[in-house]
Amino acid sequence: MIEKTMSYIGGRSVEPLTGHYASKVDPRTNLKIKDVANSGAEDVDAAVASAVAAQAEWRDKRPSERGRILVEMARILRQKRRDIVEIESIETGKPGREMDQLLDLVAQYFEFYGGIVNVMDGDIINVGPDYHVYTRRDPFGVIGVILPWNAPLHQAARAIAPALATGNAVIAKPSEHTSGSLVAFAKMAVEEAGLPPGVLNVIVGKGSAIGPALASNLDVKKISFTGGLKAGQELGRIAAERILPLTLELGGKSANIVFDDADLDVAAKGATAAFTWNSGQWCAAGSRLLVQRNIHDRFVAKLIENVSRLRLGPDYDASNGPITTAAQFEKIKSFFAIAERDGLKPAIGGRAATGGELGDGSYIEPTVYTNVTNDMEIAREEIFGPILSVIAFDDEADAIRIANDSEMGLAAGIWSRDIGRVHRVAGRLEAGRIVVNEYGGGFVQNPCGGFKASGYGREQGIDALAEYTQLKSVIIRL
Template sequence: MKLDPFIGGTSVAPSSGRYLAKLDPRSGKQIAEVADGNSADVDAAVEAAQQAFVEWRDRRPIERGRLLLKVAEKIREHIKHLAALESSETGKLLWQSPFEIETAAQYFEFYGGLVNAGHGEVIDIGPNYHSYTRREPFGVVGVILPWNSPLNQGGRAIAPALAAGNTVVAKPSEETSASLLELARIAVQECGMPAGVLNVVLGTGAETGVALVKHPKVRKVAFTGSVRAGREIGQIAAERIIPLTLELGGKSPNIVFEDADLDAAVPGSARAFTLNAGQVCLAGTRCLVQESIHDVFVEQLAKAVAKIKVGPAEDAVMGPITTRAQFDKVVGYFDVARKEGARQILGGSALSSEEGHGGWFVNPTIYAGVTNDMRIAREEIFGPVLAVIPFKDEADAIRIANDSEFGLAAGIWTQNLGRALRVSAKLEAGQIYVNEYQAGGVETPIGGYKQSGYGREKGLEALHHYTQLKCVTIRI
């Protein structure tokens, strides 16, 4: 399979003529060739998006909305095909991928119905004036996506950008490009979206991604990925004075108080760090447990996690790490944990070649005896590795939870509503989950504090982030 950029409504060969090998994370074997694009491809895509912008912007919002609703309908019609594409590239199990494709459909559905909510307001500044605001699109928006959930996160950024009247040039990871290319094809060729409204360029972040952020006609960028890459993009954007939405890393605390319902907290905490093999920015990978229940909780958690089947079989619960480089990084942290003196409760190993059929599979791993100054408690591993940290009381839990450069999410397990509200108010994180982890839907805004980024995605808030505000004042 050869994957080419989708520009101006059609697939085109990369200007460089170069391709990258895409390997199957379940077997390590090559499954595709992905175009290794460059600035010339970006120029062509941005020019197509710029040419399509005025007509798309000037459409009545409800007309744009109808098209987005049609895209949602077509995504659902193609859900098996899209799920198979995404599974082959990311390694997600086939039972898992359809849920993420459905979420992508919901983004187009949600913003397709929300297009008329982007209006401004009338401001009363006295009887001799009429003052009002308008929310208007930026123009061409660049969307740069990670490899862990390409279509889900693609829909999360693309749908509100299009709903607001922008046109889009999206760059998926070179590791996971197929599902987003298919979405663009479906939008244009099956739903009638004007050519140039949604374009997809391919290649590495260092070349294609940087060219997209630097392009003088790109007026807004949305990026999801690492802090390192986000910092580099932020420097370019600052020089160009363009707005960013950044959703970066996380080392989210999942706090279990002594009054928690362990029948819910144990499986919930297991899912918090093993979902998608831990390749989730929001993952609850620091589990803070009150001292009075620490040993009991760790014992029950280890038993629950030990039952998680890992491997390529479809009855497995956890699949592989998506890229070889990330697999090596995760495995490398096992040595880090041992050197730091953490106590391994479970895991700490990769599957053998025979068990994993040559793929990049890691056993879910739990470390206890962790202090918050250890690397395994401070650095984002982005794999199924959990650091369990004891705490004394509510104040101690808040102190440890906030002692991090990240602030993307946090979990609280307690049956005391007052405690849930108090702790939620004091945690430095963009989203808080109480008695569940990673709850919410396309309607609930998401974003980070501190090094986890800025700006918000999802919900009505995201629609506002894809518009710029104009104020008009008329003397009557």
């Protein structure tokens, strides 16, 4: 019997009211593994009704009680980590080692917000002896969380944890390609951690049907969206009609800058991970590598040596897994022809990889192109795969100019031993997160979000609490 992934609404698994299912394949083999619900607008309405019914009681719980349940959700997640790792590894193709690391981060979100909600408070404002003035933060009510397929449970946790902590109910819409881990986690949260039914609902289906239905439902008061620019623009148009608040993370084309005083061995290792982590399928990937011209050739040699040691495969310890969706696999391959059209030849990689232990999986060789200029298509478009553009620069001003010459501004990296240079460049880069002398996703405690077309609003850290609450002023004449 073929396994099914269904929506989870009001504390129970439900068949789609449409009656329709879609097939899900394992990207490591491209063989069908399950049927996935193809829900529609009526399913969204049912989830919203469940959330509305549950939210008031959840809102009125003491912050310490909400926090206790969030921490318990983290404990259950750690306890059941093997089950969740297996589900998400199969659906995304992520190596188990990578999923183990991500799962620890997922648990940290619920631990962090489960603790900090106990000290979240408003301010007393002194306007003189005749008044008592203060502010407070109230939850929106029901929040829609629309998620991508590249890191499903991690992306979900960083929105769901602060939304729940502040007293909202959530309707989460994972990608139809990678919905299993979030459905399993929601069931654990309700059935084992004590989260009230209806406070966290998961709708499984296509974004083209569910996203507009969520945004159009008048009982949904806020939406957090992580995904592509075009989908974000369409969501923004719907939200504008309702004056619906949005938090948007819409991708990046991040510059990773290596200056000539950097530790080149460490930087080469970091630059490799920056564009190959999760097979390049992450919004903040350092896919534009800017290298100072006087060290360019020496650094590229070190970089290629690091890339050559990466191992593709389906097993736990592989460096890189497959591309998660068939459409993304085809999109990435199209950039090989685009690069060739522009006169570029790969220094390493440059093709899809099949055969042997890879079988018929959707694997892409980590690929490095040198002699790239910033006006080329591979330097401007978000490829969302393991393809790196290496661009030479002359000096600090040139590096800043090239880095900022992009429609996007999600993240950036700086490699330098000169602390003055680090602060100067960080201050001038148009990006929401700057990482120095490593390249990673940061920490649960630090805010994450973009400049320019990479979106607006912030996830993670204390700042996220403001995204999931509305500020209210209370003015009392004594």
